[in-house]
Amino acid sequence: MIFIVIPVFNRKEYTRECIYSLLKQRTTAFKIIVVDHGSVDGTSEMIINEFPSVVLLSGDNSLWWTGATNIGVTEALKLSTSGSDLVLTLNNDLVVNPDYLEQLLLVYEQNKPCLVGSTSVYFDDNERIQFAGISWNSYLAKFKSNPVNNRQYSSIVNQVSYLPTDLLTGRGTLIPISAFKEVGLYDEEKFPHYAADEDFSLSCKRKGYKLLVSVSACVKSHVRDTGINFKHNKLSFRQFFKTLYSIKSANNLSIRYKWAKKNSPIPYFYFLMDVLRIFGSYSRSLLDSRFGKSYN
Incomplete structure (x- = not known):
């Protein structure tokens, strides 16, 4: 069953x-x-x-x-x-x-x-x-x-x-x-x-x-x-900032810190890398929005 x-x-x-x-x-x-x-x-x-x-x-x-x-x-x-x-x-x-x-x-x-x-x-x-x-x-x-x-x-x-x-x-x-x-x-x-x-x-x-x-x-x-497939989709900075604390967001930093503590062998370094990736992804989305792919 x-x-x-x-x-x-x-x-x-x-x-x-x-x-x-x-x-x-x-x-x-x-x-x-x-x-x-x-x-x-x-x-x-x-x-x-x-x-x-x-x-x-x-x-x-x-x-x-x-x-x-x-x-x-x-x-x-x-x-x-x-x-x-x-x-x-x-x-x-x-x-x-x-x-x-x-x-x-x-x-x-x-x-x-x-x-x-x-x-x-x-x-x-x-x-x-x-x-x-x-x-x-x-x-x-x-x-x-x-x-x-x-x-x-x-x-x-x-x-x-x-x-x-x-x-x-x-x-x-x-x-x-x-x-x-x-x-x-x-x-x-x-x-x-x-x-x-x-x-x-x-x-x-x-x-x-x-x-x-x-x-x-x-x-x-x-x-x-959704979830691990979350994309920033041209969020404004204010909207992006809210995703870092919203329970509805896969970007929620508290959740990601708890994930690092529970599942990574080096949690603090992992969390740092995770945060850098989130901000890096958002920065790239801003560049994509303004310049397309021409900046690469």
Whole structure:
């Protein structure tokens, strides 16, 4: 059984579209658990009226991604009756194909114990890859996307079944129940919104779980820049400065300091390099905006 945990906060139409795509899956051994943490757009009412088979849990808007996901995972642990059960974390802005769960399971069964993430493409451009794995340097605070990100999705989907990755996001990751029993829940104290998913995958890796990305298990994303794929997108300095302290931002310096302390062997140097990369990236975005690429 796969327990699909989806935290939601507004964006009712995205949630409806996501659930509809899940109900079209070829495999039926799954249960959808939605955690609505404070929506005011009628999301819960829509789920009750249109999707009675969905387990709907409620929370307030202080939960953020990590707290809401932990509520869903806790419910999955209660409902689970087998050590072979799985949890799939999924965001509500994603749409999947009818063979999505099958493709995740195929890679999982061939490589367990493992966590299996999804290849992400853009909803309005299915050939453009958003995420297909990432390499992470624990000393230099450098995140580098898998080179296939620069290729068209159709050019790789039939060439390789899965790709290794150093970290996994919560945007379509299949996790064995055993991993939560060994590692615990997501760390909502240190990472209330961003980085909890990557941190959890890293903790699992230390326990001996392989981290993989299924190429054929594809999610189509409505949201363009999230988490480790965050871009500055021509922010003003005032807007950029706010990202350094906002809980909604992947740039949040407090979160990045806690990540360095928990996960890097040289945390203070790592944090310094991380901060320099953030400011360097913003500076380059300003130059791109003003001069294009001509300054290189």
